[in-house]
Amino acid sequence: MADSDALGDMSLRELQARLPGLLVFQSVAQHLNFARAADDLRVTPTAVSKAIKQLEAQMGIRLFNRNTRSTSLTEAGQRLYSNLRPALKQVSYSLESAASDTEHPSGLLRINTSFVAYATLIEPHLADFLASHPDIRFELSLDSTLVDIVESGFDAGIRLGHALQRDMIAAPLGPPQAMVAVASPDYTAANGRPSHPRDLLAHRCIRQRFSSHTRFFEWTFHVDGKPVVIDVDGPMVVDEMRVATTAAVNGIGIAYVFRRFVDSHIATGALEVVLERYSQPRVSFHVYYPSTRQMPGKLRAFIDYIRAANRQSP
Incomplete structure (x- = not known):
């Protein structure tokens, strides 16, 4: 077979013969590393290499460029990966959806969120969740940017309500969050305390920028019943709230x-x-997932558990 697009013309028997190799290919293409793919599939690297060689022989094309230092997709391999990934993802969701009502949800659960949401909403309850659901494996990606969770292969994301992607089903997660301005006692002793938001214009402020955007995070305050944005300035710009917090503790601003x-x-x-x-x-914060897919059991278990745990949190 000369081209990956010909997969659509396969007979059922041909597809059955190649499906194991296609599953291995999908994992290697995702990780671009044979050892990591082997770990993901819980087989040996030798088995992964053998499966890829067999698939390449069956299809009559080279799928990977590889040497001792790196692995990359060929043009045909990239085309196959682009066509195959959504199809396999849909099969996975269909199977998980069929089992979503079972008492023992299982599988790999991939969540994308910011560090702030993880630290305040997930981390305090994660150990108990995993202990309650031993057949679920949890993979976390901490990212201050807004990624396409469908394109990146995540089951769900957690973001502030105003930052949700389109065409998503969303549910509030945890109590409402208040934004506050904070400073160390050393800073206020040396520089005084602002008494009105406009006073911040004369203070050293630690600004935050979303790493994938040029705009700064807005400092919004409630003045006379209306939101007022203060265009602060200062000696430091960060793209993570935990870094801004540490800088404030250290008296920078x-x-x-x-x-x-x-x-x-x-x-x-x-x-x-x-x-x-x-x-x-x-x-x-809201947890959100694609509206075009039925919710798999592992995701339903996670959302129900974390929402309930945060309702009980002080």
Whole structure:
């Protein structure tokens, strides 16, 4: 077979013969590493290499360029991967959906979220969730950017409600989050405390930028019943809220963060909330997943568990 597009003309018998090799190919193409694919499939690297060689021989094309240092897809391999991945994903979802009502959900659950959402909503409850569902394997991707969860192969994402992708089913996850400005006692002792949001224009502020965008994260406050955005400036720009928090603790300047994310620092006195009366009205994180797919049992179990755990959290 001279071209990967000819897969659509296969007989059922031919497809049955090649399906095991196609599953191995999909894993190698995803990882671009034979050892990682072997670990993912729970077989030996030798078995993976043998399956790829057999598939290439059956199809009459070379799928990978590989040497001792790297593995990459050939043009034909890339075309096959692009066509195969959505088809296999749909098969996977169909099988998982059929078993979604079983008492023992299983499989690999891939979640994409920000560190803030993970630290406040998932991490405190993850050990108990995995202990309650021993057949679920959990894969987490922490990313401050908005990725296409379908294109990237994630089962679900967690983001603020206003940042959700289109054509997604979404549900609120955890209590509303308040944004606050915080500074260390050393900073306020040396520079004073702002009494109005506009006073921030004269302070050293730690700005945050989404790494895939040029715009800065807006500092929004509630003044006289209306939202007011302050265009702050300062000595430092970061793309992670945990870095902004650490910088504020170290006295570099004022940070604008989720209150729940810095509660422990406030409790110990490492940080103080400033301008609390002007804090922005609360926003909520949402868990979201593709609306065109039925929810697999592993995802249903995760959403139900994490939502219930966060409703019970103080």
